[in-house]
Amino acid sequence: MAGQQPERKRQERGRRRMEQLADAAAEVFAETGYAKATTNAIAARAGVSPGTLYQFFANKEAIAEVLAQRYRAALQAAHDKAFDPGFATLPLPDLIDRMIGPMIEVNVANPGFKALFNAADMPERLAAPTRQLHQAVVGKIAEVLATRAPDMSEESVRTTAVVATQIFGALLNTVVAAPEAEREVWITELKRALRGYLEPIIGA
Amino acid sequence: MAGQQPERKRQERGRRRMEQLADAAAEVFAETGYAKATTNAIAARAGVSPGTLYQFFANKEAIAEVLAQRYRAALQAAHDKAFDPGFATLPLPDLIDRMIGPMIEVNVANPGFKALFNAADMPERLAAPTRQLHQAVVGKIAEVLATRAPDMSEESVRTTAVVATQIFGALLNTVVAAPEAEREVWITELKRALRGYLEPIIGA
DNA sequence: CGAAATTACGAGTGATTGCTCGTATTTGTC
DNA sequence: GACAAATACGAGCAATCACTCGTAATTTCG
Numbered sequence: 001m002a003g004q005q006p007e008r009k010r011q012e013r014g015r016r017r018m019e020q021l022a023d024a025a026a027e028v029f030a031e032t033g034y035a036k037a038t039t040n041a042i043a044a045r046a047g048v049s050p051g052t053l054y055q056f057f058a059n060k061e062a063i064a065e066v067l068a069q070r071y072r073a074a075l076q077a078a079h080d081k082a083f084d085p086g087f088a089t090l091p092l093p094d095l096i097d098r099m100i101g102p103m104i105e106v107n108v109a110n111p112g113f114k115a116l117f118n119a120a121d122m123p124e125r126l127a128a129p130t131r132q133l134h135q136a137v138v139g140k141i142a143e144v145l146a147t148r149a150p151d152m153s154e155e156s157v158r159t160t161a162v163v164a165t166q167i168f169g170a171l172l173n174t175v176v177a178a179p180e181a182e183r184e185v186w187i188t189e190l191k192r193a194l195r196g197y198l199e200p201i202i203g204a
Numbered sequence: 205m206a207g208q209q210p211e212r213k214r215q216e217r218g219r220r221r222m223e224q225l226a227d228a229a230a231e232v233f234a235e236t237g238y239a240k241a242t243t244n245a246i247a248a249r250a251g252v253s254p255g256t257l258y259q260f261f262a263n264k265e266a267i268a269e270v271l272a273q274r275y276r277a278a279l280q281a282a283h284d285k286a287f288d289p290g291f292a293t294l295p296l297p298d299l300i301d302r303m304i305g306p307m308i309e310v311n312v313a314n315p316g317f318k319a320l321f322n323a324a325d326m327p328e329r330l331a332a333p334t335r336q337l338h339q340a341v342v343g344k345i346a347e348v349l350a351t352r353a354p355d356m357s358e359e360s361v362r363t364t365a366v367v368a369t370q371i372f373g374a375l376l377n378t379v380v381a382a383p384e385a386e387r388e389v390w391i392t393e394l395k396r397a398l399r400g401y402l403e404p405i406i407g408a
Numbered sequence: 409c410g411a412a413a414t415t416a417c418g419a420g421t422g423a424t425t426g427c428t429c430g431t432a433t434t435t436g437t438c
Numbered sequence: 439g440a441c442a443a444a445t446a447c448g449a450g451c452a453a454t455c456a457c458t459c460g461t462a463a464t465t466t467c468g
Contacts, residue, residue: 014414052415060457119323171370186363255446255449414466423454424453429451
């Protein structure tokens with residue numbers, strides 16, 4: 001039997017195995033994508049048999065689920081740092097610096113997760129919550145914009161927020177994919193792009 | 205037998221079938237992604253049996269191959285329009301207008317192709333040529349930038365070109381995904397973003 | 409120690425899917 | 439009409455893969 005819904009009691013060894021398996025899954029998913037990744041490959045990467053994997057995870061989706069939880073938790077923490085209320089009155093360049101820092105860090109620390117949870121082959125169940133978090137970010141950015149440019153229509157604020165996050169998301173991929181040494185260059189360009197887009201709209 | 209490498213002689217009916225199958229494949233790939241799309245589903249969508257599909261295509265990859273060729277040809281045509289030498293001396297806003305127009309058109313006319321050929325589950329053989337075309341575009345943009353800002357270092361020019369295409373690519377997805385009625389709004393924002401990024405670097 | 413629970417194994421199973429092949433129908437050519 | 443080539447069918451084969459299950463080793467705890 002398997003598929004332990006009511007969470008059987010885990011020993012220390014078991015908890016370590018679950019971490020191992022999740023780590024291995026993160027690697028395999030990142031390399032091949034969700035659909036092409038095989039559970040046997042994940043087990044092999046973790047150095048265990050297929051049967052052992054299913055002692056700890058009900059199915060393939062459940063493995064991705066714990067990764068999604070990891071990622072969402074890390075994102076949430078980054079968001080909390082990025083949207084510090086004290087930033088609201090900073091000059092635009094400083095505001096941008098403060099806000100994108102934590103977001104870049106979390107994605108550099110979790111390479112491949114952003115791509116994985118945006119991929120078309122990922123089950124809707126797992127992609128949806130991450131999208132929801134993303135929408136929340138857009139909302140927060142819209143709030144910041146609205147306080148800085150009170151004259152803008154609600155619709156324009158929303159549009160601007162969406163575009164700013166799109167720009168951020170696109171260049172974030174480049175930043176994450178870049179070798180350590182080049183990362184700063186791309187981060188500089190990312191900031192330049194955001195300032196260039198936002199300054200004419202909401203001022204410095 | 206099947207797998208007709210030396211291209212057997214096609215009748216009119218056969219050529220129509222191939223178009224039907226390619227069209228059906230474009231739909232199914234767009235809906236489910238390359239890996240999850242089944243050849244039987246493609247055949248069914250085209251209203252033929254699995255056997256018939258394999259009268260015309262050696263394997264699943266060959267179907268995607270003709271789509272890749274379609275897309276590349278359309279992209280190439282768009283590039284030729286976008287990089288008209290006469291545009292080089294236009295004011296920046298006009299230059300941007302002229303260049304992105306054809307690129308947007310081709311992607312609106314081929315929805316899903318951009319995402320498909322960038323996906324992780326697509327065989328490398330098919331993704332590579334499209335990436336190469338993309339690299340060529342970056343090179344062309346770098347040329348335009350270099351003539352407009354002769355003082356910039358080669359490296360900076362390259363970086364700026366990459367970032368500009370990233371911004372374009374990100375917002376292009378939004379433009380393509382948007383309902384017809386909203387498209388103009390997003391195109392306006394796309395232009396605004398490009399101007400905002402480029403103007404401080406290379407002037408108007 | 410000894411019993412129960414947990415962890416581990418890995419060959420095997422059922423379902424899915426890319427693709428085949430024997431056969432039947434349609435089309436082009438004389 | 440007659441023959442060959444092209445088109446069409448669809449049941450089924452072989453390979454892949456998520457997942458199972460019988461069994462065995464290890465850990466926990468009285």
